[in-house]
Amino acid sequence: MLRINKEVELALKENRPVVSLESTIISHGMPYPKNVECALRVEEEIRKNGAIPATIGIIEGDIVIGMNKEEIEEFGKRKGIVKVSRRDLPLVCSKKMWGATTVSATMIASKLANIKFFVTGGIGGVHRNAQETFDISADLDELSKTRVCVICAGPKAILDLGLTMEYLETKGVPVIGYNTSCLPAFFTNKSKYKVDINAKNSEEIASIFKEQENLNLENGILVTNPVDEKYSLNEAYINKVIDEAIVEMNKLNIKGKDQTPFLLSKIVELTNGKSLETNIELILSNARLGASIASSYSKL
Ligand code: PSU
Ligand code: MN
Numbered sequence: 001m002l003r004i005n006k007e008v009e010l011a012l013k014e015n016r017p018v019v020s021l022e023s024t025i026i027s028h029g030m031p032y033p034k035n036v037e038c039a040l041r042v043e044e045e046i047r048k049n050g051a052i053p054a055t056i057g058i059i060e061g062d063i064v065i066g067m068n069k070e071e072i073e074e075f076g077k078r079k080g081i082v083k084v085s086r087r088d089l090p091l092v093c094s095k096k097m098w099g100a101t102t103v104s105a106t107m108i109a110s111k112l113a114n115i116k117f118f119v120t121g122g123i124g125g126v127h128r129n130a131q132e133t134f135d136i137s138a139d140l141d142e143l144s145k146t147r148v149c150v151i152c153a154g155p156k157a158i159l160d161l162g163l164t165m166e167y168l169e170t171k172g173v174p175v176i177g178y179n180t181s182c183l184p185a186f187f188t189n190k191s192k193y194k195v196d197i198n199a200k201n202s203e204e205i206a207s208i209f210k211e212q213e214n215l216n217l218e219n220g221i222l223v224t225n226p227v228d229e230k231y232s233l234n235e236a237y238i239n240k241v242i243d244e245a246i247v248e249m250n251k252l253n254i255k256g257k258d259q260t261p262f263l264l265s266k267i268v269e270l271t272n273g274k275s276l277e278t279n280i281e282l283i284l285s286n287a288r289l290g291a292s293i294a295s296s297y298s299k300l
Contacts, residue, residue, distance in 0.1 A: 001093065003059075004113055005066030011052040012114055017294035019046050019287070020065070020110040020118045020148075023057035026072065027081045027100035028261040029121065030276060031268065036076035038280045040069065042119070042287045049291035051117075056109045058084060058092055058099035065113045075100060083257055085138040103150065104142035107220060116209065116297065117149050119290035121283045122186040123222070124260060125155040125164035128246070135259070136167065143220040144171035149209045151290040153282040154184035154191070154224040158242050158263045161185060165193050168222065174212075176205060178225040178289060187233045187278050189226035199223075202289065206296035225289050227282040233274065241270045 004012075011018050021042060026035045043053040054066040057075055064071065075081060084092050084099035086108060092099040101109060103123050110118050124137025143150065155164045161183060168175055177183065177195035185191040199205045205223055212221055226232070245266040254262045267275045 001063060002109075002112055003062045003064045005054070005064075005068070008052055008054045008066040008113075008115075015298055017051035017291065017298045018054055018115050018117070019051045019290045019294050020106060020113075020115045021053060021055040022103060022106040022118070022120050023055060023067075023075050023100040024083055024102045025121055025283070026055075026057075026075045027078075028083050029264055030279065031265065032076050034276060034280070036073050038283060039072050039076070041280075042283055045284050045287040046119070046291045049288050050295045051291035054113070054115060056101050056106050058097070058101065060098065061093045061096035063093070063109050063112070065109060065115070083261070085257070086142060087138065103139040104137075107142045107146045107148045107150065110148050111146050115148070117151065117290050117294040119151045119283070119286045121153060121279055121286070122156045123150065123152050125159040125161070126167050127259070128158075128160045130160060130163060135256075137260075140164070140167050140171060140173075143168065143173045143222060145218060146220055147212065147218055148220045149205070149223060149293065150220055151223045151225060151286050151293065153186045153227050153286060156186040157188070157191075157239060158246070158260070158267075161191055161193050172217075172219055174208070174221045176208065176221065176223045178205070178223060180224070180226050184224050184226035186282065187227070187238045187275060188235045189229060189232040190235075195224060202292040202296040205293045206300060209293075209297060210300050223289070223293070225282075225286050227278060228285060231278045231281040233271075233278055238267075238271075238275070241267055241275075244270060
């Protein structure tokens with residue numbers, strides 16, 4: 001069921017730093033060919049910073065830990081790859097299908113393979129108007145039960161950031177800011193919400209995760225890394241774009257797991273590709289931080 005590539009397997013055996021990556025971002029988060037280019041650059045960045053990358057996806061029912069270049073290319077192009085969260089895992093695996101793993105499914109796969117650090121762009125969260133729709137990403141519940149350190153650029157402003165923070169608090173998930181006291185919001189490097197702790201370097205974050213293990217707390221922790229000021233979009237501008245995209249989504253009656261992919265591609269369209277550039281830069285930055293936390297951890 002798990003197919004771990006040799007390089008990753010050896011690194012794990014020798015306690016060298018390994019960082020996992022998701023595949024929904026490739027199949028449903030960005031257009032081709034930028035998605036493939038980005039996925040390969042992220043892997044390169046992780047290597048340059050001293051860790052081994054392991055991009056995770058499901059191929060004909062096998063959970064692949066550490067896809068090769070050809071497989072990543074296929075995830076970027078192939079039509080009909082299912083977006084897989086926790087609830088979809090047994091279905092896609094038993095039917096021997098192809099599946100792109102979201103944050104929740106990638107956390108589960110990482111834990112199964114004993115990978116402790118996972119880099120992504122943004123996590124899912126509590127959607128705006130969730131009071132009526134009940135739309136809360138499975139990513140948040142996964143963080144409450146699977147001990148993996150997830151490095152992201154914060155929840156996107158397509159979500160309700162305040163409710164997302166409340167939910168994480170209820171579920172016992174610590175939210176760490178990397179050199180920031182306020183929660184970054186993906187396309188923008190700040191928001192009006194506070195993180196639980198401002199960590200100054202990767203050693204500090206590695207030791208928080210170590211403590212989580214020592215205390216035998218089963219849940220994950222969330223590291224939020226603000227996008228570089230140079231690529232951070234203007235808050236008023238991006239919020240206007242997001243509002244417009246949400247109106248369009250409701251008009252088309254798009255529901256459930258199709259909402260996030262729709263909003264992401266609509267935002268790329270409405271910003272003439274500007275949001276995509278920011279998206280790529282923030283993932284690269286998260287990759288550098290993730291590799292550095294994983295390296296610090298292996299020295300503890
Ligand atoms: N945020 C992004 N890009 C993405 C996603 C989130 O900036 O591609 C993906 C991740 O895989 C995340 C998923 O786990 O969307 C959340 O989907 P939903 O909102 O349906 O739970
Ligand atoms: Mn949802």
